[in-house]
Amino acid sequence: MTSGTAAPPADLSDHRRHIAPHVMVYLFAFVPFVALVAAVPLAWGWGLTWLDVGLTAGFYVLTMLGVTVGFHRYFTHGAFRARRGLRIALAVAGSMAVQGPIRHWVADHRRHHAFADKEGDPHSPWAFGTSPVALVRGFWHAHMGWIFERSLTNQRRFTPDLLDDADMRAVHRWFTPLTVISLGAPPLIGGLVSWSWWGALTAFFWASLVRVGLSHHVAWSTNSICHLVGERPWSARDRSTNVWLLAIPSMGESWHNLHHADPTSARHGVGRGQLDISARTIWLFEKLGWASHVKWPTARRLERLAARVS
Ligand SMILES: [Zn+2]
Numbered sequence: 424m425t426s427g428t429a430a431p432p433a434d435l436s437d438h439r440r441h442i443a444p445h446v447m448v449y450l451f452a453f454v455p456f457v458a459l460v461a462a463v464p465l466a467w468g469w470g471l472t473w474l475d476v477g478l479t480a481g482f483y484v485l486t487m488l489g490v491t492v493g494f495h496r497y498f499t500h501g502a503f504r505a506r507r508g509l510r511i512a513l514a515v516a517g518s519m520a521v522q523g524p525i526r527h528w529v530a531d532h533r534r535h536h537a538f539a540d541k542e543g544d545p546h547s548p549w550a551f552g553t554s555p556v557a558l559v560r561g562f563w564h565a566h567m568g569w570i571f572e573r574s575l576t577n578q579r580r581f582t583p584d585l586l587d588d589a590d591m592r593a594v595h596r597w598f599t600p601l602t603v604i605s606l607g608a609p610p611l612i613g614g615l616v617s618w619s620w621w622g623a624l625t626a627f628f629w630a631s632l633v634r635v636g637l638s639h640h641v642a643w644s645t646n647s648i649c650h651l652v653g654e655r656p657w658s659a660r661d662r663s664t665n666v667w668l669l670a671i672p673s674m675g676e677s678w679h680n681l682h683h684a685d686p687t688s689a690r691h692g693v694g695r696g697q698l699d700i701s702a703r704t705i706w707l708f709e710k711l712g713w714a715s716h717v718k719w720p721t722a723r724r725l726e727r728l729a730a731r732v733s
Pocket residue numbers: 535539645646650663679683
């Protein structure tokens with residue numbers, strides 16, 4: 424998307440944030456997360472079983488990959504081609520993450536890239552300015568405040584491909600039933616395996632509620648934290664960053680600076696030791712013959728994308 428003869432993008436490192444708002448960003452992002460993790464040993468033996476842990480992990484991985492590999496790298500950016508079965512499976516798994524129907528998700532995200540950190544970006548933490556107060560407000564807006572906006576991104580403009588696709592129209596329409604399945608399957612399995620109502624209840628709490636809450640915050644952190652703090656080794660035209668701390672829970676999505684520098688790349692964690700579980704999954708799909716034309720990064724391309732040190 425071009426913006427005509429607008430002024431060149433702002434310098435990426437024209438100022439440093441004060442320490443107080445910097446600490447706030449970390450507190451907002453990680454305290455609820457740590458509390459959630461701390462709740463696990465506290466609940467052990469009282470309302471948490473190995474079955475709950477397994478169900479939580481299983482549904483977390485399935486639905487997160489549905490979003491990161493499916494909604495994001497495949498549907499939004501076309502990082503690879505997928506056979507019909509995989510295409511539908513990814514759309515279904517992504518919908519079960521309960522982050523909105525597929526066309527809403529993809530339209531918002533394509534718009535984010537078209538206007539990244541500029542006017543028109545649906546969730547930039549820099550939307551209100553650079554003062555400490557503006558950044559706290561911006562963090563909230565980018566993390567989850569924007570979700571409460573009532574005006575929806577124009578699907579005719581941003582997702583004409585999905586509107587033309589009968590399979591995807593069906594998955595989009597099925598968002599509510601898929602949400603019910605996503606929340607209902609864990610207690611069903613937990614109840615049947617433990618053969619108790621209590622087992623169904625704890626599975627619902629952990630593998631439905633906590634799992635969706637956790638995956639929401641991790642996904643939202645890509646919009647908030649990964650545009651605020653972290654490293655910028657790549658020449659993206661926005662304020663996107665790499666945040667190693669989130670690499671595993673985000674399935675590789677927190678190598679977000681590389682992603683903005685090269686949006687169609689199937690791998691975001693391109694550096695040594697930069698774990699990218701989504702890229703590994705795409706690699707597996709390719710080996711199985713389900714995915715093809717995968718846009719893997721090449722050394723020459725990465726050289727061109729490396730940030731120019733001034
Ligand atoms: Zn971004």
